Amino acid sequence: ARSQLARARDGWEPPHTHARGDMDLITGLTQLHLGRLDAAEAALAASAQTFARSGDRREGVVADTALALVHVRAGDPRGLTMAQDAITAVSATKSANARQLWLLPLADALETRPGTDARELAGAARQVAATHV
Numbered sequence: 001a002r003s004q005l006a007r008a009r010d011g012w013e014p015p016h017t018h019a020r021g022d023m024d025l026i027t028g029l030t031q032l033h034l035g036r037l038d039a040a041e042a043a044l045a046a047s048a049q050t051f052a053r054s055g056d057r058r059e060g061v062v063a064d065t066a067l068a069l070v071h072v073r074a075g076d077p078r079g080l081t082m083a084q085d086a087i088t089a090v091s092a093t094k095s096a097n098a099r100q101l102w103l104l105p106l107a108d109a110l111e112t113r114p115g116t117d118a119r120e121l122a123g124a125a126r127q128v129a130a131t132h133v
Contacts, residue, residue: 018059021050025063032070041070061089065102072109072118083110083121091128103129 028043044067051060065086071079083106090098103125110122 017050017054021047021054021059021063024050025059025066028063028070029066032066037070037074041067041074044070057089058093058095061086061093061095061098062102064089065098065106069102069106069109072106072113075113080110080113080117080121083125087121087125087128091131096132099129099131 024043024047028040028047031037031040031043044063048060048063048067051057051063064082068079068082068086071082073079086106087103090103093099107122107125107129110118110125
């Protein structure tokens with residue numbers, strides 16, 4: 001996967017801003033799947049920034065939620081705030097994919113963190129994930 005990802009990015013110039021955000025998102029998700037949190041964080045942060053500038057909130061919500069997941073898994077204290085923001089953003093969307101595919105892993109990661117704040121956020125994430133809009 002790493003070599004295929006490197007080949008896909010080698011010399012590639014995006015035709016527009018949205019394509020760059022998408023490529024960074026896919027790169028970040030791939031790195032996250034591979035367990036490379038530093039590389040995932042860099043790509044997901046770039047994707048989130050791109051989508052925030054472009055105003056594309058659908059993919060931006062996915063990037064923000066995945067970025068929160070990285071920070072929670074890494075034990076970063078900012079992860080809880082990022083998770084709260086991601087849960088709020090996903091709750092405002094109609095996307096079942098965002099609810100199921102991204103909030104459930106975030107809830108799982110939050111449950112591994114110590115403290116009642118993390119457990120409460122995990123419960124909120126599961127509640128939003130179970131809500132059908």
